[in-house]
Amino acid sequence: MKNYKDICVLGIGGAGMSSIAKYLVQKGLNVRGYDQRKSFLTNQLEQDGIKVEFEKHKLNYSEATLYIYSSAINLEDKHFNIYKNKDNVISRPEFLTELSRESKIIGITGTHGKTSTTALLAHIFHYNNIDVSYIYGGSTLYSGIGGHFGSPDQPLVLETDEAFNTFENIEIDDLLVTNIDEDHLDYFKSFENLKEAFVNVINKVQNNLVLNYDDENIKNINVTSNCLTYSSKEETTFKLIYPNKFVFKDVKYQITTNLIGSHFISNIVGAICLANLNGISIDNSLKAIETFPGVKRRIEFLGSVLGVKVYDDYGHHPTEIKATIDALRQNTSGKLFVIFQPHRYTRTKNNFEKFKNVLKKADLSIVIDIYPAGEMVIPGVSSKNFEDSNIKYLKSMRMVPSFLSSRVNKNDTILTIGAGDITLLGPEIIKYLDD
Incomplete structure (x- = not known):
């Protein structure tokens, strides 16, 4: 690994892979990467001088380059098959193991x-x-x-x-x-x-x-x-x-x-x-x-509009969601509205009752469709199943701001939570309420 000057990070837009890319570019190596879509993280990487490709067919394999791939990259895919069984292609765990020896x-x-x-x-x-x-x-x-x-x-x-x-x-x-x-x-x-x-x-x-x-x-x-x-x-x-x-x-x-x-x-x-x-x-x-301001998406305060505070969090496990709800309960005098995007069908299936019990702790929880994170749909596993007296199902994020607008009041708190693209929702809620 020490002999490579050129690095290509496959799945560079993931949280763990983007940090590896930034570490390597600061080490003085030539770093580029691939991801399937633009995001906040890929934008940040490009600002740090890292070229990010978004089209598989434009990737050029080179024996002189070290490739580090994430769990989201399927080497059986026809576009990635060339990287299989190559000495210069390693997984994220293999890279971190090599790093730990240095x-x-x-x-x-x-x-x-x-x-x-x-x-x-x-x-x-x-x-x-x-x-x-x-x-x-x-x-x-x-x-x-x-x-x-x-x-x-x-x-x-x-x-x-x-x-x-x-x-x-x-x-x-x-x-x-x-x-x-x-x-x-x-x-x-x-x-x-x-x-x-x-x-x-x-x-x-x-x-x-x-x-x-x-x-x-x-x-x-x-x-x-x-x-x-x-x-x-x-x-x-x-x-x-x-x-x-x-x-x-x-x-x-x-x-x-x-x-x-x-x-x-x-x-x-x-x-x-x-x-x-x-x-x-x-x-x-x-x-x-x-002096520590915190980590993005860890009970991150996005702003306040009309006396309503809006937070965003990465929590995607019942224990994490409970901890975040409990923390916000201690810091709000009004009602707590939670918008949850389940992450992965398997996690939703395995923890369904725990998720439901935690979501009941809010005054009103809204559950939108599951973020698959590359998983196949599991028949019968759906966000619709969460509906209850204080749990509402809405199919998409686009429906949330207008739904909330007639229900929130001064001193209330809104929390968007999940490991998918629900992080995009908070700013839209603030904008909608402010108009």
């Missing part, structure tokens, strides 16, 4: 919260003038796409993803695990298999572990590495006191942050633990946290 890796994993926590930890390092590299699948509100090549003698802060067992072979020096929850069961086939994958990664950590003992699935794991723990319930190294305090070595600390929600406070304490293991004092971490 740098010290500070990893963050977990079903929920890993992107925000990775971004926060990278911010803590940079605030304290430590130029770590980082790769995570999101964009922050201050530095754009989550990829950065820093000082070669500093660690790489890496979001280590469980999807498709991406983290299986990554060589991790220090690891934070935020939680373990049921997801990606279409790949792992059972929750037991997913938990086993996490355990295997945890047991291979070379130096230090930081574990969230509020999570029952984590608390029950026997670990052999040096381990720091944090919890609001258990006696742990760091003891959380909600809403915004924690205790370490009998000293009580207060967290000042723009982020809302108890799940963010938990992630902040985990990041502080990991930073402390790497030489950053708690006081200096807390100063950094005060």
